[in-house]
Structure formats: structure tokens, C-alpha cells
Amino acid sequence: MGLLVLVRHGQSDWNKKNLFTGWVDIPLTDKGIEEAMKAGKSLASVPFDIVYTSTQIRAIETAMLLLAENTSQKTPEIVHKKGKMKEWTTIYSEKTQHEMLPVFIDWHLNERYYGELQGKNKQEMVEEFGEEQVHQWRRSFATPPPNGESLKDTSERTIPYFKNEIIPQLEHDKNILISAHGNSLRSIIMEIENIAQEDIPNLELPTGKPICYTYKSHEFSKDKIA
Numbered sequence: 625m626g627l628l629v630l631v632r633h634g635q636s637d638w639n640k641k642n643l644f645t646g647w648v649d650i651p652l653t654d655k656g657i658e659e660a661m662k663a664g665k666s667l668a669s670v671p672f673d674i675v676y677t678s679t680q681i682r683a684i685e686t687a688m689l690l691l692a693e694n695t696s697q698k699t700p701e702i703v704h705k706k707g708k709m710k711e712w713t714t715i716y717s718e719k720t721q722h723e724m725l726p727v728f729i730d731w732h733l734n735e736r737y738y739g740e741l742q743g744k745n746k747q748e749m750v751e752e753f754g755e756e757q758v759h760q761w762r763r764s765f766a767t768p769p770p771n772g773e774s775l776k777d778t779s780e781r782t783i784p785y786f787k788n789e790i791i792p793q794l795e796h797d798k799n800i801l802i803s804a805h806g807n808s809l810r811s812i813i814m815e816i817e818n819i820a821q822e823d824i825p826n827l828e829l830p831t832g833k834p835i836c837y838t839y840k841s842h843e844f845s846k847d848k849i850a
């Protein structure tokens with residue numbers, strides 16, 4: 625049996641300012657830091673085996689703050705992609721290896737790319753284009769924002785990553801944390817909970833509130849937070 629915890633990053637500076645963010649790399653606010661720590665406290669006793677985050681600082685910060693509250697004594701280690709910099713060979717003792725918690729950072733988990741809306745104020749866009757159009761851009765499955773990704777486009781990168789990299793670890797009974805974004809996580813939850821395209825506009829994810837699933841016999845069931 626594996627455990628899967630999904631968490632949307634804590635409040636970012638652009639969440640606070642109500643700006644479309646997408647791939648713009650904005651850090652957490654004080655409130656976002658508190659939300660991540662609070663999420664960490666609620667999960668303090670969960671012995672995570674592997675962590676996945678997007679490449680974006682708000683998700684990485686959230687993961688690190690959350691893990692700082694964990695009582696497992698494991699040390700998070702960012703596993704850098706090969707080929708990005710000179711490689712050295714690190715050999716840890718078996719004891720140290722056992723105490724490490726690998727953190728994989730991957731762009732497939734990044735927020736939905738918001739195209740021309742990035743940096744624009746959400747309320748001002750409603751005033752300019754109307755509530756219905758902006759709602760379609762923000763929450764529909766197939767309508768992309770101008771020059772950006774629809775949720776469908778986002779799921780075409782998140783779901784293969786989830787299936788190829790993360791599910792095999794759950795099959796091995798690992799406890800997994802994914803720290804990512806409102807829409808990249810909506811696409812993953814859509815897959816896990818088999819949510820229909822017409823129902824996905826109703827799924828909203830608050831910042832810093834973990835969602836837990838147990839994975840057993842190839843099936844997910846939703847759990848209460850420990």
C-alpha cells in the first residue's frame with residue numbers, strides 16, 4: 625500500500641495580487657510560508673519516501689517548508705537532472721543513504737502555461753472580456769487562454785509523467801509527496817478520481833491544503849489527513 629499526498633503551493637505574491645501566474649516563477653508570501661508549515665504539521669508523522677515538485681520556486685519552497693515539520697528525521701536531497709552541470713560521484717554510507725529523502729524537480733508538474741494572461745490582473749480580465757470567457761479560460765478542460773495551455777494540454781504532459789514516474793513508485797508501496805500547482809494538480813486529480821470533462825470546472829484547489837490518497841491494488845482511495 626502506498627500513500628500519495630498532493631499539495632498546492634502556499635499563497636504566492638501573485639496569488640495575493642490576483643495576477644495570472646502560470647510559468648512566471650514567483651515566491652511565497654508570509655501567508656504562503658505559514659500555510660506550507662501548517663500543511664507540514666498536519667503531515668508531520670507521514671514517513672515520505674520520495675518527493676516530486678515542479679521546477680517553480682513556490683512549489684519547491686512549499687515542499688521544503690512542509691518537510692521541515694516532518695518527524696521522520698530524513699534529509700531532503702534535491703536530485704539534480706544529469707547533464708545540467710559537472711557531475712561528481714557521491715558515495716554515501718548505507719546509514720546515510722537510508723536517511724536521505726530524494727526530491728525530484730520536474731517541469732512536467734509546472735503550472736498550466738497561461739500565455740498572454742500571465743502578469744495580468746484576473747479581475748481586470750473579467751472586466752475586459754466578461755466573466756464567462758475568463759471562466760472558460762481558467763476552469764474549462766479544452767479552452768486555452770490566448771497563446772497558452774488548456775487543461776487538456778497540461779494533462780498531456782502531467783499524466784504521462786504521473787503514470788511513468790510516480791505510479792510505479794506507489795506500486796512499490798512508497799509514500800509520495802507531490803508539491804505543485806492549482807491546475808497541474810487539477811489535471812492529476814481528474815485522472816485519479818476519474819472526473820468527467822464537464823465536471824472539472826467545479827474543482828478548485830485551495831493553497832497549502834494537502835489531499836491524501838491510499839494506493840492499493842491499482843486503485844486510489846481518498847484519505848483523511850493523518
Ligand SMILES: O=C(O)[C@@H](CO)OP(=O)(O)O
Nearest residue numbers: 643644645646735762806
Ligand atoms: O494564475 C495562475 O497560474 C493560476 C493559479 O493561481 O490561476 P487560476 O486561479 O486561474 O487557476
